[in-house]
Amino acid sequence: MKKVVIASNNAHKVEEIKTALDFGGWEFYTLSDLGVVSDPDEDADTFEGNARIKARAAYEAAGCAALADDSGIEVDALDGAPGVHSARYAGAHASDDENNEKLLAALEGVPDEKRTGRFVSTLVFVDDDGTETVAYGTIEGKIGYAPQGSEGFGYDPLFYPDQFDGARTLAQVSQAEKNAISHRGNALRELKAKLTDKL
Structure with a gap:
């Protein structure tokens, strides 16, 4: 079995990753599953830079693919x-609600x-041998005027994807x-x- 540690303890994020990367023989673990503490300073000015910092730290701490x-x-x-400050927009330990409130305040009168805006995601995978694979994804949409819905997390209640024609967040x-x-x-x-091509 191939062991992969996900450098997150966010249950939503971990479930999404496990579902998407359903390679046979791969087992995914969170940092806490493995009893590993990895909390590096995310001080890069790009999403890729911060993802790399987290992936490398988890790889070193857990001794397996990350x-x-x-x-x-x-x-x-x-x-x-x-941008890269999304999780800490309203402060170092801000809640999702506090971040959303700050964003709405910043957009008052707009x-x-x-x-318009977009969600951005960058993934960095560090394999057992230390080689890296990087992937990107975006989704375009608009920011609403008040939170709507309870299924998502983060800024999801404010974000209306173009795919839904402004009807749902x-x-x-x-x-x-x-x-x-x-x-x-x-x-x-x-x-x-990208990983399928390598396997």
Whole structure:
């Protein structure tokens, strides 16, 4: 069996990764599953840089293949913010609700046609031998005016993907519907294709 540690303890994220990378003989573990503590400073200024920091740290700590994701939301009217600071937008230990409130406050008075943005996900996979595979995914949409839905996490309740014609947020759809179009889903499909070519 191939052991892969996912550099996250986010249950939503881990389930999405396990479902997408369904290679036979691969077993996925979180850091806590393995009793590994890995909490490096994510001080890069790109999603790829932060994903690499997390993947390398998990690889060293666990001694096996590792996968890390760094993702966030980029809002055009805010010159790409929150970007790499998405998880900490309202402060180091901010809740999803606090981050969403800050984003809505920053967009106060911004008209509908200028509330465009995207979710971005970058995955870095470090194999047993230390080689890296990098994959990217995005999803375009608009930022709403109030949270809608309870299925998602992070900024999902504010984000209306273009695929749904502004009718539903990412928090108003099932996990399966979200995975089919999401930034992380797209990045995972690209990663799976790249790893399949290598296997």
